[in-house]
Amino acid sequence: MVAASLSTPTAAAGAGPGGWIAALLATASGGADALAASRQRAAQALAQIPLPSRRDEAWRFTDLAPLTALNPTLLTPAPAAQPEVAAGSLRLHLDGRSDPLAGISLPAGVEPISGAELSETLGQVLAATGSADLWPVLLNGATARSVLALRVRGAVPTSLELVSDAGGGEGILSLRLLLLLEPGASVEVLQVHRSSGANLTSVVLEARLREGAVLRHGLLAPGDGAACLLATVAVEQATGSRYSGVSAHGGWALGRLEPRLVQREGAAHSALKALQLADGRQISDTHSQMVFAGPGGRLEQLHKAVADGHGRSVFNGAVQVPRLAQRTDAAQLSRNLLLSDRARIDTKPELEIVADDVRCAHGATVSRLQQDELFYLQSRGIAADQAARLLLRGFCEEVLQELPAAAAAWQPLVSLLGEEGR
Amino acid sequence: MIRPDAPVLLEIHDLQARVEDQPILKGVSLTVRAGEIHAVMGRNGSGKSTLSKVLAGHPAYTVTGGTVHYLGEDLLSLEPELRARAGLFLGFQYPVEIPGVSNLEFLRVATNARRAGKGEEELDTFAFEDLVRERLQVVQMDPAFLERSVNEGFSGGEKKRNEILQMALLDPLVAVLDETDSGLDIDALRIVAGGVNHLAGPDNATLLITHYQRLLDVITPDYVHVMAAGRILRTGGKELALELEERGYDWVDAELAALERTPAEVL
Incomplete structure (x- = not known):
């Protein structure tokens, strides 16, 4: 079995980016866990396609160089210091290897999924959202060795924190998550991914919301230094379901988030609020995709970005409204703050609207800090640099305050902006 | 309250300023002593709002001549925040909305900046809340606005x-209130x-x-100045405001036209 998976990457062996994948696949192959078969399939697929390059539309502005500079090996991080768990919250620790449920008693309404059901279900939401062949998903599939899979029934008052810290080690931390919300279920889930070293956190979440289910989802990801993040959030919604995703990422050498939503029969509610930050030479990227596969669906999307230093921010917001998706109501707004002459912001709505009876609004703004706002603060005795910090904080808070309450313990402002919290 | 021996707080002399390439202030002179209330009246475009912004240090305006002394110091050389900390306050005609910044925190940071300017200790969150709740009564404002x-x-x-x-x-020493009544x-005007x-x-x-007399029905000025075309055309007591109310601004135009014609006729 080891020999079989070793044979696939040899074609790409050698120096250069192709060699990076080959070397990674060599260290990731083998194992007899539940994911072994799907891992091998992903590895084979990955070995056969070139690394995404600037010639690919989806990676046009996003250079993978910070990623391929990392050591192509698997990482099992050591436990790291973490803030106290907020009341009403249950924290699960993800290190890609240990069982996050060991010694944990799950709240009523939440149970693990395993065995045949897991192997059958895993990947279905990726397929439904057209995400199975995305390069970050294949990379995750080829390297993840375990999956945290949970079923939710009824209203669960406890919020779940799914937490990883890649720490200062080198290599790749691959995390795979699956959430199945039964009809009428509701739950709050906060993902927190941190890192401080030359490593990649690769995370793929699949969430299926049955009729009338409600998922309040947060993703807080403060990075540092050479650390990279590739996060995919695939959500499949049945009618009457509500998905609300609030994300904030920044500080990564390369940080890319891909929310991929589909309303299978329309008539569901999706909300996306995001903040991304790029300073220094960081790249902060979001590629979102919303597909209305039925009529009467709603989307509210706000994407905010801040670029400073030589930082680069990329946003691509795809919304697909095919003919059968009549009476879709979608609004997308991209608001960007450009704080330096050398920073760069690329933002692009990508609306494909075929249905004729729809409301689809979109807009994008790029600006510096507003002079009249700065002057107002200065005229109250607040120094220019402090005024600028207050305004920047205000810009970010609009998204950060929508994160699940459990995020407060992680001090989003401090971790993303280096600002003192309140 | 006019006291000729009261200390001079603000001394504006022949102030000239422009925005972009447009001259707005063309030589304004004004002396303000402690205890006095001055009203500056004039039509839209007369330069009265520009005067307030120049005093507060708005970056869009460039001073091209004249001097302003505040407590004997050169005001124009100070950054806007230092003017505020020294006790100069500008009440904005159009107060700016700042999303995401809580009013309470803004007020606390501003208050502490001014206290530092007065050499007083900063107030912590609790002490400040007490203070702000007391001061809310001055304007009969709902505490919900703090949040x-x-x-x-x-x-x-x-x-x-x-x-x-x-x-x-x-707690300013000189408060410049730009069209606070607009x-x-x-009821709001009264409050x-x-x-x-x-x-x-x-x-x-x-x-x-x-712009209007009606504010001066409820706040009695010691001096009324009428501005036109970037200058103070006339200064008087509160009766000047009443005269303006009665006769409108047309006579100002006539007087201004005469003023601008005179040099030509002399030639």
């Missing part, structure tokens, strides 16, 4: 009350004017920039 973002979604009247609340917290209904009267004292001074 909101600065001016965001406030009505015109609520914004102006928030300005006077800031004035009450910052957009206010009669805002009540706040200004409450805060006016023998040691500070107020400069009211206004």
